[in-house]
Amino acid sequence: NLKGNSGGVEITRLARTGTSLTMRMAWILLGLSKVISLSRTNDVSKPHILFIVADDLGWNDVGFRSHSIKTPTIDALAKEGMVLTRYYLQDVCSPSRAAFLTGRYPIHNTINTFLMPDVAEGLPLNETLLPQYLHEAGYRSHAVGKWHLGHYTWDHTPTFRGFDSFYGYYVGGEDYYTHELSVLGYDLRDDREPQCGPKCSRVASEAKGRYSTHVFTEKAIEIINAHAQRNSTYGDDSEPMFLYLAYQAVHYPAQVPSFYSDPYAYTISDPKRQIFAGMLTCLDEGIANVTNALIANRMNDNLLIVFTTDNGGPTEGRDSVGSSNFPLRGGKHTVWEGGTRGTAVVWGSPNIIPSRLRGTEMKAMMHAVDWLPTLVEAVGAPLLPSWNKLDGISQWPAISRGKQAEQRTSFLYGVHDHGEQRWKPYDIAFRDGDWKLIQGWGGSPDTYSGNDTTPRFDKTMNRSNFSKPTVAEFMLFNVDLDPSEQYECSVDHWDHVVDMNQKLNEIRASAVDVPGGGGHPDPNCPPYLPSYDPSVGLVIGPWC
Numbered sequence: 001n002l003k004g005n006s007g008g009v010e011i012t013r014l015a016r017t018g019t020s021l022t023m024r025m026a027w028i029l030l031g032l033s034k035v036i037s038l039s040r041t042n043d044v045s046k047p048h049i050l051f052i053v054a055d056d057l058g059w060n061d062v063g064f065r066s067h068s069i070k071t072p073t074i075d076a077l078a079k080e081g082m083v084l085t086r087y088y089l090q091d092v093c094s095p096s097r098a099a100f101l102t103g104r105y106p107i108h109n110t111i112n113t114f115l116m117p118d119v120a121e122g123l124p125l126n127e128t129l130l131p132q133y134l135h136e137a138g139y140r141s142h143a144v145g146k147w148h149l150g151h152y153t154w155d156h157t158p159t160f161r162g163f164d165s166f167y168g169y170y171v172g173g174e175d176y177y178t179h180e181l182s183v184l185g186y187d188l189r190d191d192r193e194p195q196c197g198p199k200c201s202r203v204a205s206e207a208k209g210r211y212s213t214h215v216f217t218e219k220a221i222e223i224i225n226a227h228a229q230r231n232s233t234y235g236d237d238s239e240p241m242f243l244y245l246a247y248q249a250v251h252y253p254a255q256v257p258s259f260y261s262d263p264y265a266y267t268i269s270d271p272k273r274q275i276f277a278g279m280l281t282c283l284d285e286g287i288a289n290v291t292n293a294l295i296a297n298r299m300n301d302n303l304l305i306v307f308t309t310d311n312g313g314p315t316e317g318r319d320s321v322g323s324s325n326f327p328l329r330g331g332k333h334t335v336w337e338g339g340t341r342g343t344a345v346v347w348g349s350p351n352i353i354p355s356r357l358r359g360t361e362m363k364a365m366m367h368a369v370d371w372l373p374t375l376v377e378a379v380g381a382p383l384l385p386s387w388n389k390l391d392g393i394s395q396w397p398a399i400s401r402g403k404q405a406e407q408r409t410s411f412l413y414g415v416h417d418h419g420e421q422r423w424k425p426y427d428i429a430f431r432d433g434d435w436k437l438i439q440g441w442g443g444s445p446d447t448y449s450g451n452d453t454t455p456r457f458d459k460t461m462n463r464s465n466f467s468k469p470t471v472a473e474f475m476l477f478n479v480d481l482d483p484s485e486q487y488e489c490s491v492d493h494w495d496h497v498v499d500m501n502q503k504l505n506e507i508r509a510s511a512v513d514v515p516g517g518g519g520h521p522d523p524n525c526p527p528y529l530p531s532y533d534p535s536v537g538l539v540i541g542p543w544c
Helices: 019-038 072-082 091-102 132-136 212-233 258-266 271-296 368-379 396-401 496-507
Strands: 046-056 080-082 140-146 165-169 190-193 241-246 303-308 343-348 361-362 410-414 428-432 437-438 474-478 531-532 537-539
Touching: 046 091, 046 271, 046 368, 072 271, 072 303, 072 343, 091 132, 091 140, 091 368, 132 140, 132 241, 140 212, 165 212, 212 241, 212 271, 258 271, 271 303, 303 368, 343 396, 368 396, 428 496, 437 496, 474 496
Parallel strands: 046 241, 046 303, 080 361, 140 165, 140 241
Antiparallel strands: 080 343, 165 190, 303 343, 410 428, 428 437, 437 474, 531 537
């Protein structure tokens, strides 16, 4: 057992690459489904929500796809829940997280690429976030792990954006043990109250030297235990909880205790992939311990779990730590399918997802912006009056009732942030039905990751219908017939190019620019200046 420093929380080392872990996880997820008769009855319209974000997880990484990395918890959630097979996100972290929490495309919430730690920009304060909607339905909301949506003022930090507490780091990435980002300083905060500003926010120095996946798992368990205790103390079992658990794993740098990676030396030949596999198995173990805490507190009878990546896996460059998106093209930083088509699983207690839908695939098209309206409908929360028009569409009918009608038929992929921008001022991609149009190109890398250099051709597609493009400004793919994007076909289907180009130009024209938002640093803010804490030295935090 690994005992935490907070509240006596204890997490269990379950990770193994053999049968024992699979059996243990089957028992845990069996508990999620079967312990209903022992649980207390809650308001079925307001389930507890556990929203788990894995950072930089590739399409071909989880066990139920790769079959080489052991993720029995995630696999069990998929087996007892629903796998979203046509699920899309933005190409990098900040834009996807902004999409999750605002229900709006990056072109409208301004977060079109990842935010730099020392630049005065963040998610605009006039955006209404998911926890603010849930608050209207009586939820207590907590955020654990990665924020990466701005911190140059306290108003941009999580407890000023609807969360009742935050424990984690403000920036996009850091060392898993020291919790430091190069020379900028230490970044791990314990913000325990709503609107927890400079007199409330505490530097979590006690976690220095401890692996972040363990730290965030312990904090999540502590929050679950405290929530259950609060309900018991006040004799009210109906107060629902929203826990946004955004793990650091499996983001760069490649770090994990050898306990998790060593067993893969016998099954995976690539040393980089071995370490990555250990990082993912440790993450899977963390999810197991968190779900076990929900069972122990009898919160599983009215529970909704979402597991999602934030973008495709990085396959080239410094942030590539061993992920694979095979057979999809490209990876993180690109609008190719490998950078934007993501892994996601939804699990719900029997009152939420009926037995006939368990172990199925949701084939309806879904985008990251859909989570906000989906969860708002799931809990019956009101849509707050706001000038901000949602881009998201509720997928709750498909998730809860298996409704076959297509809720979404198009979406904006957004922009890539790596490589030449061939369409000025930036390349951008759009989906309409089975067709995908890129103005310019999809970014770098545009290759394939995995054991094979090129995926096998889909036999359902007629090669003779496609030819080499003669117009360099556009790229068109039928991603239903050609999900690996091997065959560009703009010349042969120019009618689609003309129609989609018009729609895409209309979307471009709706772009929003806000001083202090993404891409437009606040001109009234001074240059970045870290603060100082005697226990850890330089500290990252608000400076404006």
